[in-house]
Amino acid sequence: MQAAPVSDLPISVQFDFATGIFEPWLELQDRRLSNLKEMFYDQERVRNILSEGDPVIYEIRYHPFQTSTSDMSLGVTRIYPGKIGDEYHMTKGHFHERLDQPEIYFCIHGEGYLLMETREGDFRAAPWKPGTITHIPPMWAHRVVNTGKDTLFFVASYHLAAGHDYDAVTRRGFAQVVVEREGKAVLMPNPRR
Ligand code: PAN
Ligand code: ZN
Numbered sequence: 001m002q003a004a005p006v007s008d009l010p011i012s013v014q015f016d017f018a019t020g021i022f023e024p025w026l027e028l029q030d031r032r033l034s035n036l037k038e039m040f041y042d043q044e045r046v047r048n049i050l051s052e053g054d055p056v057i058y059e060i061r062y063h064p065f066q067t068s069t070s071d072m073s074l075g076v077t078r079i080y081p082g083k084i085g086d087e088y089h090m091t092k093g094h095f096h097e098r099l100d101q102p103e104i105y106f107c108i109h110g111e112g113y114l115l116m117e118t119r120e121g122d123f124r125a126a127p128w129k130p131g132t133i134t135h136i137p138p139m140w141a142h143r144v145v146n147t148g149k150d151t152l153f154f155v156a157s158y159h160l161a162a163g164h165d166y167d168a169v170t171r172r173g174f175a176q177v178v179v180e181r182e183g184k185a186v187l188m189p190n191p192r193r
Contacts, residue, residue: 004026004064004071004073004160005026005066006067006068007066007067008068011065013025013063013074015076015155017108020076020108020109020153021061022061022063022074022076025061025062026062026064027062028061029060029062030056030059031057031058031059031060031091031092032055032056032057033046033050033054033055033057034050034054035092036057036091036092039090039092039173040084041085041087041173041177041191041192042084042087045085049084055082056080057082057089057090058079058080058089058091058146059077059078060076060078061075061076062074062075064160066160071160071161072157072160073157073158073159073160074155074156074157075155075158076154076155076156077091077154078151078152078153079091079110079112079144079145079152079153080146080151081110081148081150081151083180086179086181087177087178087179088112088146088178088180089145089146090115090143090144090145090146091144092166092169092170093115093142093166093169094164094165094166094169095165095168095169096138096158096162096163096165097163097164097165098138101138101159101161101162101163102135102136102137102138102158103135103136103157104156104157104158105133105134105136105142105154105155105156106132106154107129107130107133107152108130108153109150109152109153110128110130110148110151110153111128111130111148112128112144112145112146112147112185113127113144113147113178113185113187114126114128114132114134114136114142114143114145115143115144115145115174115176115178116136116140116142116143117140117175118139118140118141119141121175123176124140125176125178125187128144128152128154141168141169143169143174145178147178147185172192172193173190175190175193176189177189177190177191
């Protein structure tokens with residue numbers, strides 16, 4: 001993320017509920033399979049797909065609202081539908097570096113799960129549909145899974161100073177993965193743990 005412009009004046013952006021895109025945004029990041037290849041449990045399938053291309057799994061638009069005394073940020077994530085093997089597309093997932101930093105996620109469109117887990121192993125999977133708003137307390141890793149046929153998009157609000165720590169999730173994943181069984185999304189224990 002580039003340094004955010006400082007403004008002590010109120011700023012509004014305009015969100016399009018049909019597309020999940022707001023204007024103006026200041027930064028756009030694509031997350032391709034190669035950026036999150038360690039996250040999916042079926043590593044053979046990951047290698048096969050990457051040998052033919054590098055699909056975009058999700059994208060994030062950011063607007064950091066940096067003032068001289070605060071650092072609230074807006075992020076809108078759009079997860080494209082699809083699976084890697086039988087595991088649904090999902091975000092990488094992370095802990096916040098700072099131990100006092102929560103976050104609010106607001107599901108606008110699509111269906112899936114918000115997975116959350118502490119370092120002590122307490123695990124929660126919140127079923128998600130449009131309108132579900134979840135408060136993620138400090139020290140809970142968070143990942144969103146898109147189990148639907150449409151793009152899932154959600155709004156996130158957090159402080160820039162929270163920081164993102166991807167290491168633990170990259171090494172261990174979450175306690176459960178979300179996979180398709182007989183046409184349905186089900187949770188099962190992470191086979192890599
Ligand atoms: C969100 C996430 C965003 C992408 O803005 O950063 O949804 O997910 P990953 O960062 O796990 O790839 C957020 O939680 N910010 O703190
Ligand atoms: Zn976060």
